[in-house]
Amino acid sequence: MELIDREDHQKLYLQLYEILKKKIENTEWTVGSQIPTEEELCKIFNVSRATVRTAVLELVRQGYLKRQQGKGTFIYRNVVSEGLTMLTNFRELLFEEGINFSTDVLARTVMMPIDDLDIKLEISDDKHIIYIKRLRSVDNEPVLLQETYIPHYICPLLLEEDIDHHDLFDLFEEKYGIKITKVKNYIEITYLNADEARLIGLPEGSAVVLLNQYFYSGETLIMYTRSIKRTDRFKFLMELERKVA
């Protein structure tokens, strides 16, 4: 059985996440079966409850596991095999081709990670991150509020760039040679808090689309973006192409 390697520089919860994910992907744990309790996982892998909880939560978030109140945590689905993996033109999905935005940079600063940002960015909680908050408008009407978080070490000079007029994506790829190779998108409905409502010009509590995006270069997570979009101003296009073996 694969165990946690404490000499490995990778965080413990990430190691545990990978181990558990493998058990699901190679069907050692079958769909519908219950996984061991948090306490049992702590004993098996000799890690803290916080480590187990974080790894399990990530698997729940990824759709591998499902929690059932009062019953336990169960394998939710098998992961699609490599042959069925779809490719998508994410550039089109990101920038809504054909729409001309004007952009107001509301904040561009460096800060320490708060809440679960260290987990989202896969960094330790004592590392600095770059924070950029932008409000995008079409015809002077705010339509998109975007908060971007980047581990500072990924691109320490980023805030010296003209991010008011250049896409981060282009700066990463063309100036810094950081190729984005994978994006994970999580789309859900959320409700505006008072601050978001003021910025986007809708009543507090209005339903909007929340797009959480995780950008990878190889296996390294380089950026996390949280975008709030008005439901009446966006259509989502996701073009998928099946990989040919």
Next chain:
Amino acid sequence: MVARFRVLTMKLETFEQIEKEGIMSNSKVVKDVMIGIFEYPHIPYWFSISQAIRIVKVSFLSSKKYPDPMVMLVFDEKYNFIGTLTMKDILKGLEPKIKMSIHEPRPDEEAALSLDWNTFFVNESKELAEKPVSDIMVQAKFFVELNDPVAKAAYLMLRHDLLLLPVLQDKKKFVGLVRMIEIFDEISKGLLSNSDEIK
């Protein structure tokens, strides 16, 4: 040596005079002694006090790093350095209002007051902890440039009782920090070398 130090702390009016006294090496400039800005945690002014507390715990207490001073750097939304925040600033920000409303306690009142203070600290401070750090930080008012003499930094820090001094490049870009330890090191080098010359 004592006389020279008194001159430095009490009598000198300008940093040029410090250099004239020969206490500090004339050739040293701020960029020779400054430290990097990432030696300390950066936070934006809109973080709440409770968020700042968590950062103190992560950056200093949990990791058992106790730099002097133990401080966070506060920035605005354009990443301009605007102030500092220490644990003392945080505790003062959480201080219950009861203390503000009474007269300065006599020594015989201190014990009773501390009990009241404890109760209010728990009840009231949770609310106060949601205030932004901009309400309690110490604003940055003094700066030095990369090529300013160390004596200028020393003068400003002593004169204005500063924990650290931000270093700017071209009066704009925040590039470093000078702390009292760097100043002390330079002063002591100057003093010791002068003593050696006298011997």
